[in-house]
Amino acid sequence: MVSRRKFIAAGTAALAGLAVEGSAEARVTDQPASTNGEYTPVIVPNGATLPFKRAAGVKIFHLIAEPVQHEMSPGLNLECWGYNGRTPGPVIEVVEGDRVRIYVTNKLPEPTTVHWHGVLLPNGMDGVSGLTQPPIQVGETFRYEFTFKHPGTFMYHPHFDEMTQMGLGMMGMIVVHPKRRIGPKVDRDFSLMLSEWFVEPGARRPNPSVMNEFNLLTFNSRAFPGTEPLVVRTGERVRIRFGNLGAMDHHPIHLHGFTFRVTGTDGGPVPLSAQKPETAVLVPVGTTRDIELVADVPGDWPMHCHMTHHIMNQMGHDLPNLIGADLSKLDAAMKPIFPDYTSMGAEGMGGHAEHMEHLRVPKNSIPMRGMRGPFGYIDMGGMFTILKVRNELSSRADPGWYEHPKGEVASVATAEELERDGIDSGEKKETPDPHRHHKHHAPTRKT
Ligand SMILES: [Cu+2]
Numbered sequence: 427m428v429s430r431r432k433f434i435a436a437g438t439a440a441l442a443g444l445a446v447e448g449s450a451e452a453r454v455t456d457q458p459a460s461t462n463g464e465y466t467p468v469i470v471p472n473g474a475t476l477p478f479k480r481a482a483g484v485k486i487f488h489l490i491a492e493p494v495q496h497e498m499s500p501g502l503n504l505e506c507w508g509y510n511g512r513t514p515g516p517v518i519e520v521v522e523g524d525r526v527r528i529y530v531t532n533k534l535p536e537p538t539t540v541h542w543h544g545v546l547l548p549n550g551m552d553g554v555s556g557l558t559q560p561p562i563q564v565g566e567t568f569r570y571e572f573t574f575k576h577p578g579t580f581m582y583h584p585h586f587d588e589m590t591q592m593g594l595g596m597m598g599m600i601v602v603h604p605k606r607r608i609g610p611k612v613d614r615d616f617s618l619m620l621s622e623w624f625v626e627p628g629a630r631r632p633n634p635s636v637m638n639e640f641n642l643l644t645f646n647s648r649a650f651p652g653t654e655p656l657v658v659r660t661g662e663r664v665r666i667r668f669g670n671l672g673a674m675d676h677h678p679i680h681l682h683g684f685t686f687r688v689t690g691t692d693g694g695p696v697p698l699s700a701q702k703p704e705t706a707v708l709v710p711v712g713t714t715r716d717i718e719l720v721a722d723v724p725g726d727w728p729m730h731c732h733m734t735h736h737i738m739n740q741m742g743h744d745l746p747n748l749i750g751a752d753l754s755k756l757d758a759a760m761k762p763i764f765p766d767y768t769s770m771g772a773e774g775m776g777g778h779a780e781h782m783e784h785l786r787v788p789k790n791s792i793p794m795r796g797m798r799g800p801f802g803y804i805d806m807g808g809m810f811t812i813l814k815v816r817n818e819l820s821s822r823a824d825p826g827w828y829e830h831p832k833g834e835v836a837s838v839a840t841a842e843e844l845e846r847d848g849i850d851s852g853e854k855k856e857t858p859d860p861h862r863h864h865k866h867h868a869p870t871r872k873t
Pocket of ligand 1: 643675676677678731732733736809
């Protein structure tokens with residue numbers, strides 16, 4: 427029996443008292459990640475970069491490890507752990523050769539450390555509790571200081587109680603721009619952290635102890651429909667940086683509409699001779715991958731993990747296989763007991779995501795939730811977002827749904843077309859209704 431239940435189965439501390447050494451020109455200023463034309467600043471959908479101050483040839487950052495309130499998608503608010511009020515933590519963005527001093531304050535209920543994944547640095551700055559440093563006790567602030575020697579996409583995360591701290595959201599990306607540009611200039615440079623979570627429907631805290639049953643898969647700790655689209659102008663060169671600090675799963679990230687090349691990993695830039703065209707990139711746990719493409723075709727192009735269980739929201743997996751079963755007797759028997767009972771699965775799962783919007787589900791849960799699109803319901807969630815490519819853009823805000831040129835949308839074939847091309851559809855000949863759809867997919871826009 428498939429029941430509904432089965433499915434449901436900023437930092438606060440200022441940089442006070444920083445000693446500024448050196449000459450009179452050494453001054454501390456609040457500084458956004460301003461580029462002076464050095465590089466294209468990174469864009470963090472649903473996220474932020476970490477502000478820094480400059481002092482005597484050093485960039486000074488302050489990370490605060492702390493519990494955070496986090497909306498994973500509309501309707502799902504969680505108590506996570508992160509940095510500076512968010513998960514993932516803000517992106518640390520620097521330039522090759524930068525010397526940094528990174529203060530880490532621990533406001534968690536237990537010790538922590540920060541490891542700088544992929545960064546080449548002195549051993550004592552590596553952030554491994556017990557091995558290269560003592561843990562940062564509750565309330566303490568540690569200082570890390572090193573020079574970013576090579577460009578690339580790296581990550582930071584705790585190396586203390588990793589399962590709990592990372593399972594609750596403690597991770598972040600590091601972007602090191604090359605001192606001298608490698609390859610063509612990119613117009614848009616995006617950063618996405620891939621993570622996986624288990625949140626019991628209705629619960630407010632992710633459970634970090636599960637090993638396989640992850641039911642929320644996220645880009646920058648947001649599950650579709652909570653993911654902000656990537657908005658670009660037609661013809662722009664786009665870089666997308668992926669990092670994976672999930673516990674167990676590697677993610678083949680697939681982009682529709684384009685081929686791209688993998689131009690970098692957490693080892694650094696990939697030489698041109700080793701770049702090959704791809705449409706999906708596997709991002710294994712504990713690695714980063716940079717891809718680059720020219721967005722030369724306008725439209726709404728999905729970008730998602732190709733593991734189908736990773737584009738669902740809070741889907742239970744201990745379900746019997748009911749494909750093809752006759753459930754009418756079961757439905758009739760259940761109605762007097764549970765008036766809103768609906769068995770599912772005999773004709774596949776399509777449409778049930780939309781149905782879930784109307785069912786009573788536990789508060790603070792998004793079982794199988796998707797989103798209403800221009801042609802009906804998009805019954806996907808999780809690790810799914812949209813690359814929106816437009817000829818005209820007045821701003822970089824979400825431009826809404828793509829307006830397709832006339833005649834460029836797949837639609838029901840007419841009787842004349844079938845006849846013309848000798849296609850026997852097996853259907854009785856009748857005038858087709860161009861707006862006929864599956865019962866759950868009433869179109870909201872005329873095609
Ligand atoms: Cu995946």
